[in-house]
Amino acid sequence: MLLLLTYTHDFYMVPMRDSIRLATDVYKPTIHFGELHTILVRTPYGRTDVGLSAFIPYITDVRGYALVIQSLRGYQGSEGDPQVFRTDAWGELQDGYDAVQWIISQDWSSGKVCGAWFSAMGITQYLLAGTYHPAYKCAVPLVGAADLYHYAAFQGGEFRKNLVEGWLTGLGTPFLIDTIAAHPLYDSTWYILDLNRRVSGVNIPMLHFAGWFDLFLESQIEIWRKLQFQGGPLARGNQKLIIGPWTHLGFGQVEQGDMTFPSNASLPVTTLVDMIADWYDYWLDGDDNGVEDWPPVQFYIVGLNEWATSDTFPPRGIRYRRWYLRGDGSLSLSPPPPGDTFSAYTYDPNDPTPSIGGNEMDLPGGDGPKDQRPLLSRGDVLVFQTPPLPDTLIVIGSIKAKLYIESDRYDTDFAVRVADVYPDGRAILVADGIIKARHRYGFDREVLLTPGSIDSVEVKVWSTAWAFLPGHRLMVIISSANYPRFEANPNNGGPFVRDDTLRLVAHNRIYHSPAYPSYISIPMLPSMEVQEYVDLLGVPDYTVEGRRICTDVRARAYDLSGRLIFNGKGCSRPLSAGLYFLRLRGRTYKVLVR
Numbered sequence: 001m002l003l004l005l006t007y008t009h010d011f012y013m014v015p016m017r018d019s020i021r022l023a024t025d026v027y028k029p030t031i032h033f034g035e036l037h038t039i040l041v042r043t044p045y046g047r048t049d050v051g052l053s054a055f056i057p058y059i060t061d062v063r064g065y066a067l068v069i070q071s072l073r074g075y076q077g078s079e080g081d082p083q084v085f086r087t088d089a090w091g092e093l094q095d096g097y098d099a100v101q102w103i104i105s106q107d108w109s110s111g112k113v114c115g116a117w118f119s120a121m122g123i124t125q126y127l128l129a130g131t132y133h134p135a136y137k138c139a140v141p142l143v144g145a146a147d148l149y150h151y152a153a154f155q156g157g158e159f160r161k162n163l164v165e166g167w168l169t170g171l172g173t174p175f176l177i178d179t180i181a182a183h184p185l186y187d188s189t190w191y192i193l194d195l196n197r198r199v200s201g202v203n204i205p206m207l208h209f210a211g212w213f214d215l216f217l218e219s220q221i222e223i224w225r226k227l228q229f230q231g232g233p234l235a236r237g238n239q240k241l242i243i244g245p246w247t248h249l250g251f252g253q254v255e256q257g258d259m260t261f262p263s264n265a266s267l268p269v270t271t272l273v274d275m276i277a278d279w280y281d282y283w284l285d286g287d288d289n290g291v292e293d294w295p296p297v298q299f300y301i302v303g304l305n306e307w308a309t310s311d312t313f314p315p316r317g318i319r320y321r322r323w324y325l326r327g328d329g330s331l332s333l334s335p336p337p338p339g340d341t342f343s344a345y346t347y348d349p350n351d352p353t354p355s356i357g358g359n360e361m362d363l364p365g366g367d368g369p370k371d372q373r374p375l376l377s378r379g380d381v382l383v384f385q386t387p388p389l390p391d392t393l394i395v396i397g398s399i400k401a402k403l404y405i406e407s408d409r410y411d412t413d414f415a416v417r418v419a420d421v422y423p424d425g426r427a428i429l430v431a432d433g434i435i436k437a438r439h440r441y442g443f444d445r446e447v448l449l450t451p452g453s454i455d456s457v458e459v460k461v462w463s464t465a466w467a468f469l470p471g472h473r474l475m476v477i478i479s480s481a482n483y484p485r486f487e488a489n490p491n492n493g494g495p496f497v498r499d500d501t502l503r504l505v506a507h508n509r510i511y512h513s514p515a516y517p518s519y520i521s522i523p524m525l526p527s528m529e530v531q532e533y534v535d536l537l538g539v540p541d542y543t544v545e546g547r548r549i550c551t552d553v554r555a556r557a558y559d560l561s562g563r564l565i566f567n568g569k570g571c572s573r574p575l576s577a578g579l580y581f582l583r584l585r586g587r588t589y590k591v592l593v594r
Contacts, residue, residue: 040116041115044082090131119142123148129204205234205283209251218398314523321524352480355483364484402519409491420468420472433462559578
């Protein structure tokens, strides 16, 4: 006889410590024996609109958990004024902590709670972890930020206009935009929204899902690394990070920006939910389900279009190399020659360099890896690129730019984009970043430029795992705007004002001389001698037998960090699943061991 189960649903107005009540739905399995572990989702969105509705029977009746979905203060029936997450962390009001306290006081509760779900719900999980509630046992933040100043509101010190204005307007709380804009410095306002300040006391395992083109990517890499190596006893060594080639709204899909990836880039929702449930089962009940064997980091290498694994990120063995800007528009591993000076351009905030894709959400024209060719003919951009690459250039890690600059204004921005130029001319965006010049010495202070004097800035261009294939070019695009991803700097040197009407034209220079050698710092595998050739007969001289790479000719095999793991003939030792590079007969092959 087939028994159809249906979950139960109850609604509560749950009181917080200041007596404000938050709208809360509680779902439980129809039939359960004993106490229930709880999955907590805290959201500013509609409680039935968070993508979980279809999975409530699976979470409750199949997996046997209670599911609690709570609206944040001031949203969707909850009392109080919305505070843009400020009451969801470890400040005077701690709504997340109080929600957990309420759950464990219920007679059906086991006293164990884990967090779940996407975006804003990922943010609330990170902030709740910083309250150190002892009943909060694990979390699964998907595409969320753990530091809301540097990675949500003021990246590089510049206001993330499209994200902040679009998101808060969409939530029906546009009045909160000015609340954020009123705090352009990294000060005490932001301290309780930055989990990096609380890492040592965080004591829970987390399964982090991120995307190479997601708007919170860099925050998730940073917090994974800190919790994995500096967190509390249960946090250290128990963080998992999965990074796919995904945008925020295209999470788990193969079509991203102007690219379509093969099917191995897909993360079906059913697979995702099973992984999350296995994580809960392991950390809440100790199930022997293989979770402990998941690699610390799994990431997708764009271009090779394969998944790779590592015990850290970037992988061990990555080396940073400086690619210097040249006056002839080239990029070179050699410093600029004598006689090279600078390149100049004019930036007009009334006609700012437009955004084309990037790590964004709902950007006009689309997010993610978009073709940058429309920018290349503009007079307010500088373009530097390599010749066609003879070998595959594998870039894994965070890209940075060191620019020696000059402006005739007290303040301006410098925006850097890195692109992969295909043989057909497409210039696909890999990563981008920006710096507001007044924050070149720190985001907690403002130091204006001296007009006409040479200075320097460092631009974080964010992270990637990208293979630039033979015949492709590495391109760097420099401008002073990336609008509307970021506010267009008015160049007037005054206090930050959204849509400032006092706009001045800036004449900016990027130096690339022997004395002032601007460069882009690229995290590369130790050798560029990684090419994907095929044998002349179409058959490579190796086989994969089980988890061993075998060859009848002398060969060398390297792991992803460039470490030699086999040298000779015959078969290698049993290898871990992952991507390897095999060098034989003067050629390099990528070998996937499953």
